[in-house]
Amino acid sequence: MMAPDTEHDVTPGPPLWLLAELTYRCPLQCPYCSNPLDFAAHRDELTTDEWRDVLRQSRALGAAQLGFSGGEPLVRDDLEALVAEARELGFYTNLITSGLGLDSARITALQAAGLDHIQISLQAADDDLAAAVAGAPRAHAKKLAMARAVKAAGYPMVLNVVLHRHNIDDIDRLIALCDELGADAVELATCQHYGWAQLNRAGLLPSRAQVEAAEAATGRWRERLAARGRDMRLLFVVPDYYAERPKACMGGWGSLFMTVAPDGAVLPCHSARELPMAFPTVREQSLAAIWQESAAFNRFRGDAWMSPTCRDCDERHHDYGGCRCQAYLLTGDPAATDPVCARSPDHGVIEAARDEAARDGRGLDGLVARNVRASRVFCRQ
Amino acid sequence: MNAARVFRLRPGWRLQWEPAQGRHVLLYPEGMVQLNDSAGAVLGLVDGRRDLAAILSALGERFPEAETLADDVHEFLAEALAQGWIRDTEAT
Ligand code: SF4
Ligand code: SF4
Numbered sequence: 001m002m003a004p005d006t007e008h009d010v011t012p013g014p015p016l017w018l019l020a021e022l023t024y025r026c027p028l029q030c031p032y033c034s035n036p037l038d039f040a041a042h043r044d045e046l047t048t049d050e051w052r053d054v055l056r057q058s059r060a061l062g063a064a065q066l067g068f069s070g071g072e073p074l075v076r077d078d079l080e081a082l083v084a085e086a087r088e089l090g091f092y093t094n095l096i097t098s099g100l101g102l103d104s105a106r107i108t109a110l111q112a113a114g115l116d117h118i119q120i121s122l123q124a125a126d127d128d129l130a131a132a133v134a135g136a137p138r139a140h141a142k143k144l145a146m147a148r149a150v151k152a153a154g155y156p157m158v159l160n161v162v163l164h165r166h167n168i169d170d171i172d173r174l175i176a177l178c179d180e181l182g183a184d185a186v187e188l189a190t191c192q193h194y195g196w197a198q199l200n201r202a203g204l205l206p207s208r209a210q211v212e213a214a215e216a217a218t219g220r221w222r223e224r225l226a227a228r229g230r231d232m233r234l235l236f237v238v239p240d241y242y243a244e245r246p247k248a249c250m251g252g253w254g255s256l257f258m259t260v261a262p263d264g265a266v267l268p269c270h271s272a273r274e275l276p277m278a279f280p281t282v283r284e285q286s287l288a289a290i291w292q293e294s295a296a297f298n299r300f301r302g303d304a305w306m307s308p309t310c311r312d313c314d315e316r317h318h319d320y321g322g323c324r325c326q327a328y329l330l331t332g333d334p335a336a337t338d339p340v341c342a343r344s345p346d347h348g349v350i351e352a353a354r355d356e357a358a359r360d361g362r363g364l365d366g367l368v369a370r371n372v373r374a375s376r377v378f379c380r381q
Numbered sequence: 382m383n384a385a386r387v388f389r390l391r392p393g394w395r396l397q398w399e400p401a402q403g404r405h406v407l408l409y410p411e412g413m414v415q416l417n418d419s420a421g422a423v424l425g426l427v428d429g430r431r432d433l434a435a436i437l438s439a440l441g442e443r444f445p446e447a448e449t450l451a452d453d454v455h456e457f458l459a460e461a462l463a464q465g466w467i468r469d470t471e472a473t
Contacts, residue, residue: 014401016413062401065413092395092408117393117410156393156410184393185410231465 012301014062015258015291018091019069019270020051022079023262026072027100029135029369030123032162032197032204035071036273040375042263048078050282052085054260057287059089063258066091069270071262074101080113087114094119096160098134099143107146107153118150119158125173132364133167135371144181151182159183163190163214164204165357166364171214175221175234183232188218190239194271194325200367205357211242241350245315246322246338253300253324258291266290268297271325275334300324300335309337309344386469388436388458389429394466396424407466414466423457427467433458 024039036042046054055066066086073079074097086093095110099120110118122143123133130140150157159178161167167174168190178186190211191197191204206214218236225232240246250257250269259267264281267273277299280290291297299305303316310321321327322338330339330353331346339346368374390396394409398421405421407414416424422443426436433455440450461467 016402062399064397064399064406064408065411067411090397092397092413094411116395116408119411154392158410 012254012292012297013256015058015256016063017065017067017257018055018058018063019067019257019259020054020073020082021069021071021259021261021270022051022073022076022082023071025075026070026098026370027075027136028072028098028139029371030133030162030196031200031364031367031369032164032191033370034192034195034197034270035370036195036271037199037378038375039071040372041379042261042265045076045262046260046264046282048081050264051078051082054264054282054287055082055086055089055091057282058258058260059086059091061288061291064090064092065094067094067096069096072098072101074106080106080109083110083115084113087116092116097121098139099146100136100139102146102149104149107149111153111155115155117156117158119160120147120150121160121162122147122174122177123162124167125170125177129167129170135369144177147181147183156184157182158185158187160187160189163188163206165206165210166204168206168210168214171217172221175218179225179230179232185233185235187235187237188214189235189237192240194274194329196368196370198329201353202357202360203362203364203367205239205241205354207358208242208354211238240323240326240338240340241354243340244342246319246326246340248319249323249326249338252320254291254297255301258287266294266296268300269325274325275328277334305335307335307337309341313343385432386471387430387432388427388467388469390424390427391466391468396421396427409466419453420457423454424461424467427458427461 023045024035024042068079073095083093093115094117095115096119120143124130127140131137161174175186190206193201197204215236218234222234254268257269259270260282261267261273264283265279266282267279277296279296280294303311306316306321310316322340324334326340327336327338328334330349336346337344339349394407396405396407399406405416407416407424422440423436426439437451437454462469
């Protein structure tokens, strides 16, 4: 519901959202993880005091929504202290977690610190599939127990399920599970292909028939829930690969969102680290200078940078030419029209990707798991 | 919408003045509703104790120049209920 600015000069408004990626460490190994492939190269995490300073600076700039994410943010034992600081500053504080590392003592401590909301991600509707996706045998049961504990503590709870070809056909059971767990909202998001998900794309992308069936099932659930008076919002995110137009990525580059990565790099979105450009860090510059003046944040503001296809298009203030990361990953040019757009001269790569995925017969065990060992392969020497 | 019911914000949601935006916002899990002046003024009176009449009289005190507020406020609260921003309960 955050309406993007309607003006399109290059003077940025305040960043309304801060995503604080506290760490790249995570006990799970989801093959669609959006962390950078070379996450193992960025091990020098900001200290507690550095994070406190990031919170103060971003709040002063106008950020109001704060997500603590990662990796798995619960790996940091200063999470409670950071939540308390953030709440004190007036942030609405969201914890975005796999649920692993949570227990009732921490739920209580986080509540005492003032945490506003917990989002837990589920991998599947049952133990076996969840274990195969996350590469962890007992994670699913633990997540369910934690989701129940979160609701029992009185938090609003959003459940997030990343959908791909191996779990999307279970949509009815997934929604039923979320309903049973008492979710206030459910994000059913087919994975976006950045990071590890791009690497594993051919083995993850569902077919058009699968997506359409899942969307229809979600629609039936909306009616059923409404008939019961059950207020559980269902958000279904169609994969870009089956859309005609790209998403208005992040509401525009450097327009509403700011991500601070575990080592202090400041990014316009959590995938931007994959782009062939340098991002300033909070260890070198103030957040205000980075947001307002850095070459990185100004690079794709306004529309002067756009490809001729977008610059002449009457929809350019609607989707801002799509996603820069996707443009780069699929065309090699970060300023290209997002190839998801049917008007893009590169749109053929999307069809080719769908065909490639249709021919890919790998099971989950054939995909590259997101872990430190695999990441080292991608680290720049 | 029964006039004797009291209104409160949906549990876990928060109304807040944001100096950087120069307006009230309603903050909820992973989202934000940006409010205009009158919506901010009405929601500021949604406190779990006031019913419609109490909200109207508080608004009347604060904005004596505004005349026929009742319909607008009623309509806004109905919309806020439908959107799930607020809840109404029996006065206790
Ligand atoms: S997507 Fe999976 S592996 Fe990546 S941070 Fe989240 S829980 Fe960990
Ligand atoms: S051509 Fe560019 S601006 Fe136009 S719809 Fe496609 S991506 Fe959006």
